[in-house]
Amino acid sequence: xxxxxxxxxxxxxxxxxxxxxxxxxxxxxxxxxxxxxxxxxxxxxxxxxxxxxxxxxxxxxxxxxxxxxxxxxxxxxxxxxxxxxxxxxxxxxxxxxxxxxxxxxxxxxxxxxxxxxxxxxxxxxxxxxxxxxxxxxxxxxxxxxxxxxxxxxxxxxxxxxxxxxxxxxxxxxxxxxxxxxxxxxxxxxxxxxxxxxxxxxxxxxxxxxxxxxxxxxxxxxxxxxxxxxxxxxxxxxxxxxxxxxxxxxxxxxxxxxxxxxxxxxxxxxxxxxxxxxxxxxxxxxxxxxxxxxxxxxxxxxxxxxxxxxxxxxxxxxxxxxxxxxxxxxxxxxxxxxxxxxxxxxxxxxxxxxxxxxxxxxxxxxxxxxxxxxxxxxxxxxxxxxxxxxxxxxxxxxxxxxxxxxxxxxxxxxxxxxxxxxxxxxxxxxxxxxxxxxxxxxxxxxxxxxxxxxxxxx
Amino acid sequence: xxxxxxxxxxxxxxxxxxxxxxxxxxxxxxxxxxxxxxxxxxxxxxxxxxxxxxxxxxxxxxxxxxxxxxxxxxxxxxxxxxxxxxxxxxxxxxxxxxxxxxxxxxxxxxxxxxxxxxxxxxxxxxxxxxxxxxxxxxxxxxxxxxxxxxxxxxxxxxxxxxxxxxxxxxxxxxxxxxxxxxxxxxxxxxxxxxxxxxxxxxxxxxxxxxxxxxxxxxxxxxxxxxxxxxxxxxxxxxxxxxxxxxxxxxxxxxxxxxxxxxxxxxxxxxxxxxxxxxxxxxxxxxxxxxxxxxxxxxxxxxxxxxxxxxxxxxxxxxxxxxxxxxxxxxxxxxxxxxxxxxxxxxxxxxxxxxxxxxxxxxxxxxxxxxxxxxxxxxxxxxxxxxxxxxxxxxxxxxxxxxxxxxxxxxxxxxxxxxxxxxxxxxxxxxxxxxxxxxxxxxxxxxxxxxxxxxxxx
Numbered sequence: 001x002x003x004x005x006x007x008x009x010x011x012x013x014x015x016x017x018x019x020x021x022x023x024x025x026x027x028x029x030x031x032x033x034x035x036x037x038x039x040x041x042x043x044x045x046x047x048x049x050x051x052x053x054x055x056x057x058x059x060x061x062x063x064x065x066x067x068x069x070x071x072x073x074x075x076x077x078x079x080x081x082x083x084x085x086x087x088x089x090x091x092x093x094x095x096x097x098x099x100x101x102x103x104x105x106x107x108x109x110x111x112x113x114x115x116x117x118x119x120x121x122x123x124x125x126x127x128x129x130x131x132x133x134x135x136x137x138x139x140x141x142x143x144x145x146x147x148x149x150x151x152x153x154x155x156x157x158x159x160x161x162x163x164x165x166x167x168x169x170x171x172x173x174x175x176x177x178x179x180x181x182x183x184x185x186x187x188x189x190x191x192x193x194x195x196x197x198x199x200x201x202x203x204x205x206x207x208x209x210x211x212x213x214x215x216x217x218x219x220x221x222x223x224x225x226x227x228x229x230x231x232x233x234x235x236x237x238x239x240x241x242x243x244x245x246x247x248x249x250x251x252x253x254x255x256x257x258x259x260x261x262x263x264x265x266x267x268x269x270x271x272x273x274x275x276x277x278x279x280x281x282x283x284x285x286x287x288x289x290x291x292x293x294x295x296x297x298x299x300x301x302x303x304x305x306x307x308x309x310x311x312x313x314x315x316x317x318x319x320x321x322x323x324x325x326x327x328x329x330x331x332x333x334x335x336x337x338x339x340x341x342x343x344x345x346x347x348x349x350x351x352x353x354x355x356x357x358x359x360x361x362x363x364x365x366x367x368x369x370x371x372x373x374x375x376x377x378x379x380x381x382x383x384x385x386x387x388x389x390x391x392x393x394x395x396x397x398x399x400x401x402x403x404x405x406x407x408x409x410x411x412x413x414x415x416x417x418x419x420x421x422x423x424x425x426x427x428x429x430x431x432x433x434x435x436x437x438x439x440x441x442x443x444x445x446x447x448x449x450x451x452x453x454x455x456x457x
Numbered sequence: 458x459x460x461x462x463x464x465x466x467x468x469x470x471x472x473x474x475x476x477x478x479x480x481x482x483x484x485x486x487x488x489x490x491x492x493x494x495x496x497x498x499x500x501x502x503x504x505x506x507x508x509x510x511x512x513x514x515x516x517x518x519x520x521x522x523x524x525x526x527x528x529x530x531x532x533x534x535x536x537x538x539x540x541x542x543x544x545x546x547x548x549x550x551x552x553x554x555x556x557x558x559x560x561x562x563x564x565x566x567x568x569x570x571x572x573x574x575x576x577x578x579x580x581x582x583x584x585x586x587x588x589x590x591x592x593x594x595x596x597x598x599x600x601x602x603x604x605x606x607x608x609x610x611x612x613x614x615x616x617x618x619x620x621x622x623x624x625x626x627x628x629x630x631x632x633x634x635x636x637x638x639x640x641x642x643x644x645x646x647x648x649x650x651x652x653x654x655x656x657x658x659x660x661x662x663x664x665x666x667x668x669x670x671x672x673x674x675x676x677x678x679x680x681x682x683x684x685x686x687x688x689x690x691x692x693x694x695x696x697x698x699x700x701x702x703x704x705x706x707x708x709x710x711x712x713x714x715x716x717x718x719x720x721x722x723x724x725x726x727x728x729x730x731x732x733x734x735x736x737x738x739x740x741x742x743x744x745x746x747x748x749x750x751x752x753x754x755x756x757x758x759x760x761x762x763x764x765x766x767x768x769x770x771x772x773x774x775x776x777x778x779x780x781x782x783x784x785x786x787x788x789x790x791x792x793x794x795x796x797x798x799x800x801x802x803x804x805x806x807x808x809x810x811x812x813x814x815x816x817x818x819x820x821x822x823x824x825x826x827x828x829x830x831x832x833x834x835x836x837x838x839x840x841x842x843x844x845x846x847x848x849x850x851x852x853x854x855x856x857x858x859x860x861x862x863x864x865x866x867x868x869x870x871x872x873x874x875x876x877x878x879x880x881x882x883x884x885x886x887x888x889x890x891x892x893x894x895x896x897x898x899x900x901x902x903x904x905x906x907x908x909x910x911x912x913x914x
Contacts, residue, residue: 034619037618162490164490166894358815385817387844387845416873418815441875
């Protein structure tokens with residue numbers, strides 16, 4: 001696209017996304033977006049988290065570095081209060097990166113792209129066994145013990161590309177990752193590999209939590225890239241295939257860690273708290289850029305924007321960098337328990353944990369009155385492309401607040417979901433995968449939403 | 458983001474984007490999206506255009522290869538009619554890639570990232586002159602001849618990051634590229650370099666059309682990357698700086714070329730035509746992936762989807778791969794003239810030329826009745842994230858139809874604009890910069906829009 005005709009475009013477009021300044025909310029929110037897009041700190045903050053520290057799985061040295069990074073960042077912005085909440089978190093390590101090959105008959109062994117699932121045991125040397133493929137967890141459950149005994153189960157269920165919101169496709173495959181090991185072991189399998197919960201055909205395996213069950217043997221569990229899954233499936237269609245697998249991963253005792261918090265104190269109701277947050281930990285592949293470095297930065301930058309533009313919120317706005325969302329949610333659980341124990345009045349919470357993509361809107365897990373309240377924000381937010389205000393989900397980190405605070409409304413930031421499962425839990429989730437403007441628009445959207453919520457409650 | 462809680466998300470989300478099938482339009486449109494996302498050809502078609510041919514500036518051998526590629530693709534899908542419209546197009550070549558350095562006083566010459574602007578003359582050897590910087594075309598126009606005479610003008614106007622729709626920021630800077638050479642030459646400058654019309658700070662210069670004016674000296678014109686622009690500006694803030702420039706580009710006589718077309722014949726009104734299209738030519742940097750390989754593929758795939766799902770349109774749906782949008786619009790102009798001359802009844806046109814990003818909706822350049830008609834499509838398209846239906850711009854290629862057909866409504870496909878100016882007219886606009894799902898959603902959106910438009914007219 002070139003041209004002269006842009007002048008025409010500008011004239012004709014009716015400036016449907018243009019900057020209106022009728023009414024003070026519009027004016028203030030326009031300032032938020034200017035601050036984020038023109039003088040924003042979010043992209044450089046994300047860079048320092050991703051490039052300075054990188055992956056930061058709970059219990060790791062990097063996770064502790066991220067705690068210190070978070071505290072320093074908060075201090076540098078001069079918020080009213082900054083503090084750490086001590087918690088205990090699981091400590092699992094991958095060790096040496098996994099290796100695996102498949103072998104058809106007496107042919108050459110062919111390497112596959114593999115990552116152990118988080119929480120898996122290791123193979124204790126090399127594991128070699130015949131592979132049996134299933135297209136879903138339900139198909140596996142219907143198999144006989146005789147057919148599975150002694151084999152490595154291969155759960156090759158692709159995410160459904162037809163789902164418009166990719167999280168729905170993810171939800172549809174979640175079972176193979178979470179329950180694959182237990183269901184395979186029940187039938188006597190010696191290991192399980194799954195097709196990565198990812199949409200593109202590429203060479204990145206995607207890790208994520210898996211679970212064992214008391215009374216069921218623990219077997220090693222890994223994820224293959226989608227391309228390796230396709231290759232393995234093709235080899236299996238031609239005859240018997242062995243998988244050779246070496247995984248070094250293991251559990252260690254729980255480690256001390258922290259949730260990291262900062263606040264702007266409320267002017268009218270300082271004892272009433274709106275919590276906004278994301279999670280500071282990440283999986284150990286990539287740099288946790290979209291998951292959830294972006295969410296961390298959305299919330300930090302939103303608070304900085306409120307401060308910088310001189311907004312004095314009615315209620316206390318608290319940013320929480322939760323620890324350990326990925327493999328235990330100890331941060332979220334401990335936060336809700338602590339808040340309750342301290343008799344804090346938590347009145348609402350907002351989470352960002354769906355990536356750093358172009359903002360679409362917010363969802364509400366709460367009473368109809370809160371959903372309607374949120375829908376009321378849509379007019380003033382429409383100039384910024386925000387159009388999705390629906391009942392939905394808040395987020396993992398803030399969800400335990402529901403137990404401590406009956407009826408508390410939880411809100412989730414909703415960016416475009418199309419690219420999320422290109423990066424989620426994979427080595428591809430690096431700083432460069434986050435677009436600067438998309439990130440900045442998310443920060444300003446979070447600031448605007450929190451501003452309107454604070455005014456309305 | 459991990460988790461068990463996805464089940465909850467699915468339950469809570471109210472399936473606001475879910476697949477409804479109430480009414481036959483909804484059912485058919487759901488089939489379009491299934492076809493695009495599950496059995497789509499668009500991503501591989503774009504790959505073959507970008508990787509098999511690459512850049513395809515009008516008049517080049519690659520542009521001719523793209524014509525043949527288009528015809529073969531159309532034939533492979535078995536549409537009712539396929540034909541080429543002969544046209545004449547400009548032929549400008551970059552020659553050896555440009556090189557440039559800046560030099561402060563007697564210091565080392567420091568290389569800058571540069572691309573000649575399309576249509577520029579060469580330097581005929583090496584051009585060395587002092588640089589004078591202006592922050593806008595207006596600032597340049599106010600300068601004295603004495604201050605500019607014999608120098609190279611540096612137009613360093615950044616795109617306004619605060620604009621939410623990036624095309625607005627582009628429009629705001631368009632003048633420095635289009636008119637920079639003429640305004641500089643009027644004041645006696647010997648050359649002009651502009652800050653690339655791009656939002657990120659990176660090393661990619663972005664080319665694009667520039668114009669000369671009869672009676673004003675032609676001077677060489679190039680674009681620097683944003684990083685080189687920042688560096689040059691910094692050097693200038695410290696004192697006198699020379700720019701050393703070598704550009705090999707030149708004009709050749711016009712070349713024969715073609716618009717490439719295919720149709721599904723209308724069942725009820727075969728003589729009434731809805732034209733949909735994008736442009737087959739591209740600038741000579743990168744692979745013309747977003748600009749406008751994506752648009753080409755949107756339209757081709759939309760027609761394939763209509764055919765594959767058995768839709769029999771009322772009117773004839775014609776896809777046009779226009780040639781020469783980038784530096785002359787000879788394809789668009791010739792098409793409108795030819796259609797008029799042949800007494801074709803053109804009733805509407807739709808263009809895709811804003812990149813292959815997540816679809817947001819459509820704009821209409823036409824009477825209020827057409828805008829309202831389009832807004833009426835919003836309910837059935839909402840499940841696919843389409844929410845923007847406003848008065849606006851159609852596209853460069855289809856715009857000449859307005860002259861031939863008074864009152865014809867023109868529609869423009871609107872994807873998310875945030876990343877467009879990372880790639881536009883630069884070496885970064887390659888196949889890998891287009892996300893498969895985003896492209897596919899655009900194709901299905903185009904099919905759905907054309908289906909609804911055809912039914913409604």
